[in-house]
Amino acid sequence: MMAWIGWVFTTVGAGLFALLLFQRITIPYFWEDFIYYLKLLNVGKAIKSRMQRGVITFIDCFVNQANQTPDKAFIVFGGQTLTYQDVDKRSNQFASVFRNEGGLKKGDHVALLMRNEPDFICVWFGLSKLGCEVAFINFNIKSKSLLHCFESCGAKSLVVGADLVEPLADLLPVLKEKTIEVWVTDTSCPYDGVTTLLDKVEQASGLALPDYPRVDLTSNFLFMFTSGTTGLPKAARVGHLKAIMCMAFLQICGVRSDDNVYITLPMYHMTSSLLGIGGCIQLGATCVLKKKFSACQFWKDCVKYNVTAFQYVGELCRYLVNQPLVPEERAHNVRVAAGSGLRADVWQEFSRRFGKINIRESYGLTEASIGFVNYTDEMGPIGRAGYFNKLSSSFEFLRCDPQTYEPVRTALGRCVRANKGETGILVSAVEAKSPFLGYAGNKVQSEKKLLRDVFKEGDVYFNTGDLMLHDHRDFVYFRDRVGDTFRWKGENVSTTEVSEIIGSLDFLKEVNVYGVSVPGYEGRAGMAAVVLKTGCDLDGKTLHSHLVQSLPGYSWPWFLRIQTSIDVTETFKQQKGKLVQEGFSPETVQEPLYFLDQSQSDYVPLTLSLHNDIISGTIRL
Structure with a gap:
């Protein structure tokens, strides 16, 4: 009898071992996928x-957290610490002033x-408590774009x-x-027609509004501006439901309620505001807020404020690995880094140099709910697209034309x-x-982002405009962004907007802006192919001055290519593919090339020697 029982246990054990071995060989990430799926279910x-319980919106969640943990530190900013209760009361004061002095309402x-600061x-x-829809404005943009916003x-x-x-x-x-x-967060202002806020806020009540407005979960919460393929920034509507979903991001990445989360990215980005601040609220964690990212101060701040998690974009991590060694980069307590755009080579160097930090690379969009998180230790992917991932999110990868990037359709019209x-x-x-709530004031571009009758009549899909590779192990890799947008310094650059602004100069006839790869940098640096008007020469100093006045620094073209004409398609759309491929090498491009020398505030001829210094990193962009 004992022998028979032993035989059964041995057989079952061998079978389980064989099954486990088969699973590890054929579907090695089964358990990681399954556990992540369970985590999403629990969050839901x-x-x-x-x-x-009536805690529905983003602001409801904050008020609920302030009631539960009133004395917990919420925002640490320099030498200033505000608890959840402090922020709740101060936002009530702002709400009272905006309603009583400005007549603002739902x-x-x-x-x-505003720049990053507690206010x-x-x-x-405060505005959200009134039911107002707030539009976050990028403080880098200049006059024309600002008015457009x-x-x-x-x-x-x-x-x-x-x-x-x-x-x-x-x-x-x-x-x-x-x-x-116009309101200013100050007690005085030298300009006419500007209403001061802080003098009034100090006198206002910190009590909650008696008639707190209720909102529809499917309605709009915020406006966030995204550069797309149509020139000037587009006001993407971010609904209450999307904001609630964003709050779970840090929790999914492994951040806990006892963590101190370092946020250095600008708050007008969804990454900092909805994912970062919202993530801290979801957990009851503390946000260590920085006015502006500083590579040389980063690890010192991590030690000083006992930072245990931080948010990044790929460019931020590259800056850190390029910094000189400091003792603090190994003396910190950081466990988690969550963000997007981290290149595999930088990822490897980051992990080698700064110790055991769980990097959670991700992908997301302001205007849509699609998102990925790489919850494995594999370096490079933005996430996974296996069976369980498809259960939690409805997404597909469509075959597209390599020239137009339009989805390929069958004879029946299906993708x-x-x-x-x-x-x-x-x-x-x-x-x-x-x-998809669309773009405010732009129905045409809202409709252009939608694909209809994709797999069956009547279905609708949001076109991200991003090229991805889904490999045989179910990992997803970001490949490129199509259309007239490229990414540089962690920001999206609209080529159409830059072309329109540069093209207003009287010595330029035509302008074609695009992004080019530069070794050692995330994203693509700006480059412009230009046609000069008859009898005119390139005036690099005037162009530089115009850029300073009209565009944020990350939008400036670093390279110029002088052409006699701009190549266009049959529908008169500027062709960029060949230009992007040829880049800025004097050996490849036979036409005159120029480089933006900021020390001279001018565009100077791009010689082979200068090109080599840029490629080697001797000259930094």
Whole structure:
């Protein structure tokens, strides 16, 4: 009998071992995928349970956390610490001033132009408590783009940081003419027509509003501006449901309630505001907020504030690995780094140099709910696309034309899925759980982002415009961004916008802007092929001055290529593919090339020697 029992146990054990061995060989990431799927299910159940208790929106979650952990540190900013209760009360004060002094109410659109500071959050939350829809404005953009932002999102009020009023001075008369009320987070202001806030906030009540407005979960929460394929920034609508989903990001990446999360990226980005601040609220964690990223201060701050998690974009990590060695880079307590855009070679060096940090590379979009997280130790992918991943998110990779990047359709008009190992364009199903609210004031571009009748009549998918590779192990790799946009210094650059602004100079006839790869850098550096007007020469100093006045630094073209004409397609669209491929090498390009020498505030001839210095890293961009 004992022998028979022993035989059964041995047989079962051998069978289980063989099954486990088969699983490890054929589907090695089964358990990682399954555990991640269970984690998403648990997050979903927690959100549903919270909503049943009346805690529905992003702001509801914050107020609920402030009630549960009032004395917990929420924002650490330099030598200043604000608890959850402090931020709740101060945001109530802002809400009271905006309603009583400005007459703001539910449904009003308000633009917010501020750098990273605690009052960014307090103003944002105060306006949201009134039911206002806040538009986060990139403080780097200049006059024309800034006015476009107001017009596209329909903002009738602007809240500006005290340190940004002076750069805005030239636009104040125009804003007044457009009846846009301007508030400044200061106690005084030398400019006419600007209403001060802080003197009034100090006198306002910190009690919650008695008539707290309720909102529809499917309605719009914020406007965030994204550069796309159509020139000027587009105001992407971010719904309440999307904001709630974003709050779970840090938790999914392994951040805990006892963590101190270091946020150095600008708050107008979804990464910092919804994923970062929202993630801290979800967990009841502490945010260590930095006004501006500093590579030389980064690890010192991590030690000083006992940072245990931080957010990144790929460019940030590259800056860190290029810094000289400091003792703090090994003396920190950082466990988790969560972000996107981390190149595999930088990833490897980062892990080697800075110790055991769990890197959680991810992918997401402002205007859509599709997202990936790489929860494995594999370096390079942005996430996975296996069976369990498909259960939690409706996405596909479509085969596309290599020249136009339009999805390939069959004779019946249906799209074709890309094979594993083949680069395809990522699309996401537009459903009740993953809606696309479109771009404010731009129905044409909103419709252009949608693909209809993809696999069957009546279905609708959001076209991300991003090329991905789904490999045979179910890992997903980001390959490129199609259209007239490229990424540089962690920002999206619209080639159409840059072309229009440069093209306004009187010595230029035509301008074609695109991005080129530079060894050692994330994304692509700006380059412009230009045609000079008859009888005109290139005036590099005037061009540089024009760029300083009109565009943020990350949008400036580093390289110029002088052409006699611009190649276009049959539909007169500028061709960029060949230009991108040829890059900026004097050995490849036979036409005159120029490089932006910032020390001279001028474009200088790009010689082979200068080119080699750029490639080797002797000259930094």
